Amino acid sequence: MPTIKINDVELSVNTGTLVLDACRQVGIDIPHYCYHPALTPVATCRMCLVDIKGQPKLATSCTTTVPPAPKDNPDAVVMEVFTNTPAVADARAGVMEFLLMNHPLDCPICDQAGECKLQDYSYNYGSGDSRMGEVKRRYRYEDLGAKIVIDKNRCIHCTRCVRFTREISGGGELTVASRGSHLEVTTFTGKSMDQNPFAGNVVDLCPVGALTSRDFRFKKRVWYLKSVPSISRHSALGNPIWMDHEGNQVHRFRPRPLEGKETTHFISDEERYAYVAYNRKGQAPAPSLKGAPATLDAIREVLQGVGTVAVIGQGTFGCDTAQRLGELASTPELRYGSGDKTIPVLLPKYQTSADGIFNRRGFTERGFRFGTLDELLAKVQQGAIKALVLLHDAAFTSNKEAELLGQILKAAPFSLALEVEPSDLGRAATAWLPIASCAEENDFIVNHDGELRRYQKALQAPKGILTVPALVKELAAVPVPV
Numbered sequence: 327m328p329t330i331k332i333n334d335v336e337l338s339v340n341t342g343t344l345v346l347d348a349c350r351q352v353g354i355d356i357p358h359y360c361y362h363p364a365l366t367p368v369a370t371c372r373m374c375l376v377d378i379k380g381q382p383k384l385a386t387s388c389t390t391t392v393p394p395a396p397k398d399n400p401d402a403v404v405m406e407v408f409t410n411t412p413a414v415a416d417a418r419a420g421v422m423e424f425l426l427m428n429h430p431l432d433c434p435i436c437d438q439a440g441e442c443k444l445q446d447y448s449y450n451y452g453s454g455d456s457r458m459g460e461v462k463r464r465y466r467y468e469d470l471g472a473k474i475v476i477d478k479n480r481c482i483h484c485t486r487c488v489r490f491t492r493e494i495s496g497g498g499e500l501t502v503a504s505r506g507s508h509l510e511v512t513t514f515t516g517k518s519m520d521q522n523p524f525a526g527n528v529v530d531l532c533p534v535g536a537l538t539s540r541d542f543r544f545k546k547r548v549w550y551l552k553s554v555p556s557i558s559r560h561s562a563l564g565n566p567i568w569m570d571h572e573g574n575q576v577h578r579f580r581p582r583p584l585e586g587k588e589t590t591h592f593i594s595d596e597e598r599y600a601y602v603a604y605n606r607k608g609q610a611p612a613p614s615l616k617g618a619p620a621t622l623d624a625i626r627e628v629l630q631g632v633g634t635v636a637v638i639g640q641g642t643f644g645c646d647t648a649q650r651l652g653e654l655a656s657t658p659e660l661r662y663g664s665g666d667k668t669i670p671v672l673l674p675k676y677q678t679s680a681d682g683i684f685n686r687r688g689f690t691e692r693g694f695r696f697g698t699l700d701e702l703l704a705k706v707q708q709g710a711i712k713a714l715v716l717l718h719d720a721a722f723t724s725n726k727e728a729e730l731l732g733q734i735l736k737a738a739p740f741s742l743a744l745e746v747e748p749s750d751l752g753r754a755a756t757a758w759l760p761i762a763s764c765a766e767e768n769d770f771i772v773n774h775d776g777e778l779r780r781y782q783k784a785l786q787a788p789k790g791i792l793t794v795p796a797l798v799k800e801l802a803a804v805p806v807p808v
């Protein structure tokens with residue numbers, strides 16, 4: 327590996343490493359706008375300039391790569407980079423002045439305030455002054471369909487959004503029109519972003535507040551939000567996301583890119599808008615037994631006295647949950663897996679499986695057998711199984727599977743459904759118990775690629791509603807004699 331020096335600190339990196347990435351390795355964050363690890367570099371914003379010894383002009387660190395070490399002297403320092411010279415500071419301040427020339431001072435009403443790179447870099451690298459005496463260019467807000475709103479006054483022409491629609495989502499809805507100070511990002515005539523199932527990503531990509539989400543616009547100041555690492559349950563791979571919440575309500579989902587994992591940069595709009603389902607409405611659901619309100623003790627008593635128990639776990643819950651649920655089965659063979667949602671593969675590079683049961687692997691590793699529900703039905707009909715415990719989320723079950731599960735529940739002398747909210751299937755069970763949602767618990771999954779992904783609690787479950795591991799502990803507890 328060639329050796330380079332960054333501000334006199336030596337490090338060895340792979341040949342071809344971007345100088346910007348090499349700087350990051352020694353803890354130096356180079357300011358940048360147009361660079362994005364998942365997009366083709368274009369080096370248009372000029373914010374990432376660095377001084378390289380022996381080069382007459384400053385160089386863009388987002389496109390300059392580390393050369394190979396000379397064969398006859400592999401230990402030689404191949405490049406000396408300086409990120410803190412007066413020339414670099416001058417260049418950054420100059421770029422900031424240009425970018426702010428036409429940018430409105432509307433931070434108090436801008437959705438991006440608090441997470442805006444223009445704000446951050448202007449504080450850190452700007453001169454604090456402007457020589458702009460002319461009237462600023464003005465545009466009206468425009469809807470790019472129902473999901474995205476553009477404020478061109480704020481655009482700094484980094485073209486990340488344009489490159490995303492061309493290189494990643496593929497629709498090419500966005501383009502740049504005109505020249506010079508009239509340059510503007512716009513859609514091709516008659517196109518909107520509504521048909522793009524990944525449109526929401528342009529909002530995350532925009533380093534300023536030019537592209538905003540119709541759904542999140544003016545809803546929350548971002549500094550009130552707390553971000554908790556979680557996973558998207560509506561992706562085949564359990565994509566890592568940030569769950570931004572406040573006041574025990576989730577307000578948005580954003581992608582949570584993992585270091586060195588390009589496939590984690592983007593999420594689909596279906597995943598993005600799924601946050602709504604995690605906000606509980608109305609009163610918390612209560613346990614029931616034979617259609618009437620019941621206590622957990624009453625349900626436990628029936629379950630413990632009924633005979634052989636089998637469990638059905640849907641592979642969309644966490645591994646801890648699977649482990650504990652499995653313990654309720656009378657024998658390890660009586661653990662059955664369910665769930666049959668599929669997710670169409672629109673971007674093969676980002677989605678390696680169409681199987682929407684994203685923790686199928688985690689459940690299988692804990693003894694749950696998928697595709698064997700017919701066998702379970704036969705056993706129940708033969709009377710070999712007396713009770714069933716079903717862990718279920720209706721969003722991941724097809725009508726066909728729901729019908730089969732319905733037959734199994736009907737044939738069993740006793741059935742207990744564990745759900746966040748009661749579904750038709752849950753109501754058909756003899757007993758029903760509410761459980762905490764994935765936003766209300768800590769757990770992890772093992773996705774189809776064998777990657778372990780953790781998620782953390784963001785919301786407080788209503789009083790009395792337990793996670794599945796806690797609930798199983800209660801259901802398996804030996805009652806204290808009175």
Ligand code: SF4
Nearest residue numbers: 481482484485487532
């Ligand atoms: S709208 Fe945002 S992402 Fe697109 S070019 Fe302008 S600043 Fe960049």
Ligand code: FES
Nearest residue numbers: 358369371372388
């Ligand atoms: S980030 Fe390097 S030129 Fe824009």
